[in-house]
Amino acid sequence: MTVARVLLGVTGGIAAYKACELVRLLVRAGHEVVPLVTPGADRFVRAETFHALARRSPSDDPYPHLERADLLVVAPLTANTLAKLAHGLADSVLTEAALAHRGPILVAPAMNSRMWSHPATQANVAVLRERGVELIGPEEGELAEGESGVGRMAEPETIAARCEELLRPPSLIGRRVVVTAGGTREPLDSVRYLGNRSSGRMGVALAREARRRGAEVTLLASNLTVASPSEVEVVQAPTAEDVAREALARSDADLVLMAAAVADYRPAEAHAGKRPKDDAPWEVRLEPTTDVLTELAARRRNGSVLVGFAADEGERGLERAREKRNRKGADLIVYNDVGRTDIGFDAVENEVVVISAEGERRIPKTSKERVAAAILDEAETLLGGRDGRGRG
Numbered sequence: 001m002t003v004a005r006v007l008l009g010v011t012g013g014i015a016a017y018k019a020c021e022l023v024r025l026l027v028r029a030g031h032e033v034v035p036l037v038t039p040g041a042d043r044f045v046r047a048e049t050f051h052a053l054a055r056r057s058p059s060d061d062p063y064p065h066l067e068r069a070d071l072l073v074v075a076p077l078t079a080n081t082l083a084k085l086a087h088g089l090a091d092s093v094l095t096e097a098a099l100a101h102r103g104p105i106l107v108a109p110a111m112n113s114r115m116w117s118h119p120a121t122q123a124n125v126a127v128l129r130e131r132g133v134e135l136i137g138p139e140e141g142e143l144a145e146g147e148s149g150v151g152r153m154a155e156p157e158t159i160a161a162r163c164e165e166l167l168r169p170p171s172l173i174g175r176r177v178v179v180t181a182g183g184t185r186e187p188l189d190s191v192r193y194l195g196n197r198s199s200g201r202m203g204v205a206l207a208r209e210a211r212r213r214g215a216e217v218t219l220l221a222s223n224l225t226v227a228s229p230s231e232v233e234v235v236q237a238p239t240a241e242d243v244a245r246e247a248l249a250r251s252d253a254d255l256v257l258m259a260a261a262v263a264d265y266r267p268a269e270a271h272a273g274k275r276p277k278d279d280a281p282w283e284v285r286l287e288p289t290t291d292v293l294t295e296l297a298a299r300r301r302n303g304s305v306l307v308g309f310a311a312d313e314g315e316r317g318l319e320r321a322r323e324k325r326n327r328k329g330a331d332l333i334v335y336n337d338v339g340r341t342d343i344g345f346d347a348v349e350n351e352v353v354v355i356s357a358e359g360e361r362r363i364p365k366t367s368k369e370r371v372a373a374a375i376l377d378e379a380e381t382l383l384g385g386r387d388g389r390g391r392g
């Protein structure tokens with residue numbers, strides 16, 4: 001096994017003491033840990049503690065921030081350093097290293113819930129997410145100062161488990177993966193459309209994870225409200241017709257993940273130009289769009305894997321999702337309960353049920369990044385089982 005190098009940033013919050021346990025877990029898993037401790041963190045737990053736990057002496061390298069690493073983790077991440085990362089400041093060995101690091105970044109914010117919910121912090125979080133930085137937590141619970149709310153650092157075991165996933169060797173090298181993301185807009189006239197609330201977050205998380213695993217990824221993007229990942233081919237597909245055309249043109253991909261909310265119906269005729277306002281009702285007749293999942297299933301070649309998504313509500317919706325998998329011939333259906341406001345559409349977290357011919361796997365509520373990793377694990381198992389490569 002090759003040893004992975006992890007840069008571990010520790011910043012100045014009470015939860016710095018929990019980072020000691022994180023170092024221990026990472027070292028025990030066989031990784032080389034390079035602690036990058038801010039002066040703010042050093043007030044809580046001395047930097048020497050982290051170096052001793054990491055079994056390395058403080059670096060005498062004149063350029064410690066330029067250490068190459070497989071992963072940068074910051075736990076705990078204060079509001080202060082979060083703001084600095086969002087704005088690209090470089091005033092400590094940690095923030096300097098963050099600018100020089102090329103590779104996955106995982107951060108575990110920890111702060112008072114009022115600091116976390118402040119618009120400035122939330123705007124900084126949005127910037128980091130857009131850039132592909134993955135957040136783990138913060139969680140809800142009792143905070144060190146005696147208040148309770150969202151702000152607790154994720155537990156060291158949870159962070160270490162996600163590090164393991166991020167450090168796994170690339171398992172999709174040589175695979176071609178197509179992901180659809182976002183929500184289609186079907187024109188009513190030249191300015192109005194019928195659309196849905198999908199942001200594209202889930203699809204973007206899948207595309208990013210597939211790319212991280214080494215796949216050659218094409219993202220069919222339907223009106224995304226989030227940034228596309230880097231190193232991924234992005235093809236704009238604003239309408240259901242565009243998605244059908246672009247997806248079917250790539251039906252020979254190894255893995256197709258249909259995470260976009262594609263319209264089932266579109267206006268039978270769109271007005272040329274903008275329909276002027278008048279007192280008459282506007283009756284719109286809708287016609288069904290192409291069922292891309294069924295079409296892809298019909299054209300699927302041996303060994304490829306097709307994953308559909310079902311957005312529905314409650315247990316009845318789950319039942320319909322099971323039936324959808326059978327009827328449409330998809331390998332996996334990912335069921336999303338869109339009746340809940342805390343997950344699914346436009347939320348940063350999700351909770352899904354992955355339905356296959358063999359059974360079902362419930363993925364409890366977690367970040368869309370971790371849901372994406374779990375879905376890809378399932379898809380990879382099927383891929384590997386079919387052609388003897390990869391997982392299986």
Ligand SMILES: Cc1cc2nc3c(=O)[nH]c(=O)nc-3n(C[C@H](O)[C@H](O)[C@H](O)COP(=O)(O)O)c2cc1C
Nearest residue numbers: 011012013014038040041078079080081110111112
């Ligand atoms: C007792 C105490 C606890 C603190 N806990 C936190 C915390 O949990 N999260 C946070 O964002 N800031 C916390 N702060 C404020 C930071 O220590 C302060 O913003 C500092 O400048 C952070 O520096 P750094 O981000 O460079 O480590 C705390 C301050 C004190 C005095």
